[in-house]
Amino acid sequence: MKAAVFREHGPIDNLEIAEMPTPTPGPGEVLVRVRAVALNHLDLFTREGLPGLKLELPHIGGCDIAGEIEALGVGVEGWHEGQHVVINPSLWCGRCEFCLAGEESLCVRFRILGEHVRGGAAQYVVVPATNLFAIPDEYPFEQAAAAPLVFATAWRSLITQGQLRAGQSVLILGAGGGVATAAIQIAKLAGATVYAASRDEAKRRRARELGADVVLDSNEDFGREIWTLTNKRGVDVVLENVGAATWERSLRSVVKGGRVVVFGATSGPMVQIDLRQVFWKQYAIIGATMSNRREFNTVMRLIFWERKLQPVVDRVLPLDQIREAHRILEAAEQFGKLVLVP
Numbered sequence: 604m605k606a607a608v609f610r611e612h613g614p615i616d617n618l619e620i621a622e623m624p625t626p627t628p629g630p631g632e633v634l635v636r637v638r639a640v641a642l643n644h645l646d647l648f649t650r651e652g653l654p655g656l657k658l659e660l661p662h663i664g665g666c667d668i669a670g671e672i673e674a675l676g677v678g679v680e681g682w683h684e685g686q687h688v689v690i691n692p693s694l695w696c697g698r699c700e701f702c703l704a705g706e707e708s709l710c711v712r713f714r715i716l717g718e719h720v721r722g723g724a725a726q727y728v729v730v731p732a733t734n735l736f737a738i739p740d741e742y743p744f745e746q747a748a749a750a751p752l753v754f755a756t757a758w759r760s761l762i763t764q765g766q767l768r769a770g771q772s773v774l775i776l777g778a779g780g781g782v783a784t785a786a787i788q789i790a791k792l793a794g795a796t797v798y799a800a801s802r803d804e805a806k807r808r809r810a811r812e813l814g815a816d817v818v819l820d821s822n823e824d825f826g827r828e829i830w831t832l833t834n835k836r837g838v839d840v841v842l843e844n845v846g847a848a849t850w851e852r853s854l855r856s857v858v859k860g861g862r863v864v865v866f867g868a869t870s871g872p873m874v875q876i877d878l879r880q881v882f883w884k885q886y887a888i889i890g891a892t893m894s895n896r897r898e899f900n901t902v903m904r905l906i907f908w909e910r911k912l913q914p915v916v917d918r919v920l921p922l923d924q925i926r927e928a929h930r931i932l933e934a935a936e937q938f939g940k941l942v943l944v945p
């Protein structure tokens with residue numbers, strides 16, 4: 604099969620299209636014919652190399668996959684060949700205390716498709732049948748592939764970890780990113796007031812079209828603006844994935860007793876915290892990564908079967924243009940997801 608691979612960690616030029624063996628599904632697994640695969644920041648981090656991440660090379664990235672079931676492994680029931688699916692990109696052991704409690708993203712052996720194991724930037728991928736989610740036949744694959752990671756992450760971050768409720772307010776940073784485009788919609792569906800910040804004027808305009816009530820320029824002191832706009836109160840939830848570049852202003856934006864949910868650190872992971880602010884304002888700093896199965900299935904149902912949420916696709920490219928797709932994402936030129944078609 605054709606696949607986008609890298610043979611060693613490093614820059615974009617390490618990516619190439621190569622012939623790789625088509626994988627075979629083992630017991631409990633399915634072979635999926637990939638019809639579309641979306642890029643995420645983790646594809647960039649995996650290509651560059653992460654401390655402690657040991658991969659079988661050449662590596663195939665890609666965790667956001669939509670496609671058709673091609674073949675079923677031994678013991679797989681309830682699925683049929685030709686069925687249209689998206690894939691839950693989280694991989695869990697099913698045996699540890701967290702899995703047994705239904706908290707798969709806390710699994711002690713937690714891995715992500717396309718990061719720790721070969722992913723779907725290829726014509727075929729093998730995944731556990733428990734990771735499949737059925738989608739309607741008429742739903743476009745290119746749009747479907749843009750859904751799994753960002754909507755699952757945004758749902759867990761806002762609804763579970765952030766406890767966002769109707770009538771509350773949320774600040775969403777990096778408004779052009781995939782998770783932000785999901786989070787704006789989820790927060791509106793939950794009945795919250797949405798403040799969205801971006802450095803880029805065009806992205807602020809699109810965030811507004813997507814439902815954000817107020818857009819802010821993150822080149823400016825948005826902490827002060829939030830303070831003014833909320834009558835010196837602050838927002839109930841801040842959704843942080845930018846990290847070093849926005850951290851101090853994010854903490855200034857949260858209400859006393861509020862929640863700062865961190866699900867990424869794209870501008871850098873090291874920040875300072877004034878502990879006096881933490882105990883005086885009594886806010887919580889909460890982490891979020893991916894989702895558990897219940898959250899994944901809930902938000903996928905809202906997208907594919909209730910049509911209350913819409914994956915946002917920036918553009919669709921052939922898989923051959925994977926270098927260009929990495930370049931666009933690295934330069935943050937996109938609004939929403941970059942989708943590749945093998």
Ligand code: ZN
Pocket residue numbers: 695696697698699700701702703709710711712713
């Ligand atoms: Zn586990």
